[in-house]
Amino acid sequence: MIAAHPFGDPQTLGVSRDATDPAVVHVTWKVGAADDLTLLGIHLGVLPQDRVMLDGAVAYEADDGAQVQDDPALATYLLDHVAVTADGAPCVGEVHAVGDLVADGADVTFTCPQATDAVTVRASTLTDLHPAYRTLASGPDGQHQVYSVDDPSHTWSLGSGSGPTATTPGGESAALQMGGVLGAVLLLAVAGAVLARRRRRHPSTPTPTP
Template identity: 35%
Template sequence: MRFGFVARVCVPLFAAVGALLVPAQAAGAHPFGPPSTARIAVDGDRVTLAWLPAEDDWVALGQSLGAFEDPAAGADTTLTGEQKLARSAAVRDYLLGHVGVTQAGRPCAAELAPLERLRTEGARFSFACPEPVTAVDVRVGALTDLHEAYRTMLTADTPAEPAQALLTATADTRRVRFDAQAGGGVPLVVPAVALLAVLALLVALLVRRRHLSTGAGA
């Protein structure tokens, strides 16, 4: 009888606890989807970066920063969620505080473009570095304070090593090295052209020497 009583009490309790846990896990499932993307490019001393998370991640970020009004308090229905994110000073400050580029330990001055077309183009940054860029440390730590499972796939549009890197909550910064052509140095094609010119000159000298030898022998 005691076992029957325990079963009658515990089974419904476990079921109730399970019902509470499942929605909680489902609500927090979006950090486990595809990673956000960040595309980086270099031109001289300037670095550009576009960070693009999923649409529901923008919603989660906006909610955490108070970019959306409480519906119970009479939310403004004339603006879209994207427009509310774009107008939020808290969102801009957050992005500038969680995405950055440093060169030899010195921060590159950051500019954040107006937050328009967030769903298609993401947050667009421009960084002015002290020197022409050959190597920089890139940090993308956005969203990881909401959940440690968030991550960002960094991809270089300018030839770089590595060409791609996964940034996570525990490793949100990666050094990226760009070749000389990408960083404004001597183009890589110049040595190749010079080498071809030298080879052509050597061939011409050898041919001329052979002709001279043949003429002397005659």
């Protein structure tokens, strides 16, 4: 049995409506860590089984990710483990683009029978390697969901169609992080102005010389 590493940076999923065709939904999958791609490559037969050591550890090599993303087996895997339905009808999936699976991910497009305001996305990527894997998913208008082996399906409102909110590996919104930083800077600026005003109003009294 191949030992997996499900406790590092989580895989992510982004759900969004196509900008030009309201019947098309994009699902972008990114793997959490490069060694997860090694495990997936062994599972798909892209990488040799002898990369698994006797203690269950996996020998990772720098070009493993490139081999996995360029192999046709990846597209088949994604279409087997990611599915979209709209109003109970399946949407037809196609792996549209595959980039660096850690940085850019794979874009899977799903064409539904007609335009819809909500879709149900099922995702079970990597849970066939280990049930502890989780997927942090984001959708239009700030929606979020955590997929797991016990909760592999979720219905997303496509709303205004705006894209998913960017998240960090810890799952915190990048926009919220930036807002927190700017808020802290503004608070320091205001505090500095108040302190300067107080000093102007109450000049320090010189200490008399004995």
